[in-house]
Amino acid sequence: MGRHYEEIGAAQFESADGVADWRVRGTTAFALYRTGDFATAVRLVDEVGRLADAVDHHPDVNLRYGRVELRLTTHATSSLTTVDVDLARAISAAAAALAVTADPDGIAESEIAQG
Numbered sequence: 001m002g003r004h005y006e007e008i009g010a011a012q013f014e015s016a017d018g019v020a021d022w023r024v025r026g027t028t029a030f031a032l033y034r035t036g037d038f039a040t041a042v043r044l045v046d047e048v049g050r051l052a053d054a055v056d057h058h059p060d061v062n063l064r065y066g067r068v069e070l071r072l073t074t075h076a077t078s079s080l081t082t083v084d085v086d087l088a089r090a091i092s093a094a095a096a097a098l099a100v101t102a103d104p105d106g107i108a109e110s111e112i113a114q115g
Contacts, residue, residue: 005074005081013080018089021102022072027079029072029088032106033095038065040098047094057083059091068100069107 010024022029035041045063048070052058062069072088074081095102 003076005077005083007074007077007079007081008085010080013085013088016085016089018092019085021092021095021104022088023104023107024080027073029080029084030107031070031072031088031091032103033068033070034101034103034106035066035068035098036101040100041066041068044068044095044098044100047098048091051087051090051094055083055087057087059087 010026013019013022013024013029019029021033022031024030033041033044035044041063045061045068048059048061048068057074060071070091072084073079074084092102
C-alpha cells in the first residue's frame with residue numbers, strides 16, 4: 001500500500017506555523033538561506049539531507065557559496081502536502097539552530113523558473 005498524502009493549497013502552507021522562511025509558487029515551496037560562507041552552507045545541506053532521509057521526502061537543493069536554495073513539493077501528488085509543511089518546518093528550525101539567515105523574498109522569479 002502506498003503512502004497517504006494530505007494535499008494542501010498555497011494559503012494553507014504559508015499560514016502554517018514555523019514556515020515563515022518559505023514562499024509558495026504554484027505547487028512548490030521555496031526557501032533561500034544566506035549562510036555567509038561555504039562551510040555553513042554545507043552544514044545546512046547535510047542537516048537537510050538527514051531530515052529528508054528521516055521522513056523519506058527529499059527537496060531539491062541548490063548549494064552555492066554563501067547560500068542554499070530549497071524547493072519542496074510532493075511529486076506523488078503533484079502538489080503540496082502536509083509532509084512538505086512538516087519538512088519545511090524542520091528545515092527552518094535547523095537553519096535557525098545554525099544561525100543561518102532566511103531570505104524568503106530573495107529568490108528571483110528567474111531562479112524559481114529554473115526549478
